[in-house]
Amino acid sequence: MKEHKHNHSGHAQSHAEHEMPMKTMAHEGHRPEGHHDHHAHMVADFKRRFWVSLVVTIPILALSPLVQSFVGLEEAISFKGDIYVLFVLSSFVFFYGGYPFLKGIFNELKKAQPGMMTLIAIAITTAYLYSSVVVFGLQGKVFFWELATLIDIMLLGHWIEMRSVMGASRALEELAKLMPSEAHKLLPDGNIVDVSLEELKPGDRVLVKPAEKIPADGVVVQGQTSVNEAMLTGESMPVAKKQGSRVIGGSINGEGSIVVEIEKTGRDSFLSQVIDLVRQAQESKSRTQDLANRAAL
16 A cells, blocks of 8 residues: 655544344233334434445545555545545545444443444444544555445445344244234123133133134134134135134134134244244344354454
């Protein structure tokens, strides 16, 4: 990189934390509560910071001595005081684009859990402070273009990651929303009473009318119908059900009324287990990321 000698007439999370945006779904009355507004704001923030920083990075690259010499346009692009323009543009990218990482290092150190944010913050801060001192007196080289491109890449990576996490979390919420809010419980005297799902227990019998959602996993004890299980199993065609057939909570009843004897509720249900598996996969990724963070440091 081109050496710069100073003279006054011339040059110059977890997110880190990702909070899972939904609470555990269970039949015991817990409905999914997503934090989509918060996560959508974070995704939009990373996206905005990336694009703005990327635009400002273009003149930073054009004014960087190493880039100028590499493309052979050093004389054409250089002008008196260009190093100070480079300093101002790089300062903007450092403070604006690098803000999430500068904020993240304090959060990680406060928890005594240094990770990727700490590593990035140290790298960009070191490059910025050293290059700034070079601009205003120290003999050496500036690293502004490396600083800007590193911030751009890290912002892009975090933007993509946050968008993926939010998409997966939204999918979990959509799964949880498959469950109805109430069920038609059959009493021993033959009467029917509407109850909430948390009141259901194995052995209870419920009436499922045409086009209604099946409230819990169970077995058909009366009637016959076809059930749409596409959202749960991927089966595109309705599945015929008759006495003795098993049904899955959250699937949609077809044209006939059926009586279902409940077998599984809450965490034992098929839908809850699917949600738990997806959540465990996300947490496993987080543990792998934590290991990578420790290795990086």
